[in-house]
Amino acid sequence: MYTKKDVQKAKKGNKKALENILQTERTKMYQIAYLYVKNQADALEIVQEAVFKAFISMHTIRDSAQVSAWLKQIVIHAAIDYIRKHRKVTPIIHEQMEAIADKPVDLDQQIDLYNLLDELDEKQKSIIILKYFEGYRDREIAIIIGCPEGTVKSTLHRTLLRLRQKFQKEDCANE
Known part of the structure; x- marks a missing residue:
């Protein structure tokens, strides 16, 4: 865990203090990156880029x-930049989903959900990931992505509605 003193020291260029901060936040940074690219090597590359930018x-x-x-915002932007630069689609395999899943969900439904997430634009995807995978409140999400809280709420509402409709259409098509 880091303290406000660590932050102040890091702002002044103390590498040890910054290292302490990054050690504390590294797991969350990796999880966010992984949710964007669904690949361990790419997620590590994104985290590395984010650490450099933070430094x-x-x-x-x-x-x-x-x-x-602030660090999560850097990771999100690094992940989006990485995706834009590489423009590749990575299939999700069962082991990868187990690494990030917290709740038991039907495997087919989980794959459908991750595929639907890939269809969202960057802002929508960021809000969903921060809200439901990372557990942030709307106000915190607004700070991270740099927009008003009302925008987060309305985007979240529209995105969830869109995901529900698509998910229901796929369910009906599979029956």
């Missing part, structure tokens, strides 16, 4: 209490 811009952090959100 060179640590002095810009304004609020010591928001370091975690």
Whole structure:
């Protein structure tokens, strides 16, 4: 765990303090990256890029209490940049889903859900991941992605409606 003193030291260029912060946040950073690319090597590359970006811009952090959100925002942007640059679709295999799944869900439904997530735009996907995979509240999501809380709520509502409709259509088609 890191303290506000660690954040202040890191802002001044203390590498040990920054390392302490990154060690604390690394698992969450990896999980977010993995949810975007569904591949361990690519997720690690995204985290590495995010760590580099955090290292060179640590002095810009304004609020010591928001370091975690700031790092997640860097990871999200790095993941989106990576996807844009590489434009590849990675199939999901059972072992990969087990690594990120917390709740027991029917495997077919889980695959359908992840496929539907891939159809969302970056903003919609970020909001869904932060809300339902990472457990953030709407206000925290707004800070991370840099938009008003009302926008998060309305985007979340529209996205969930869209996902439900697509999921129901696929269920009906499979019956």
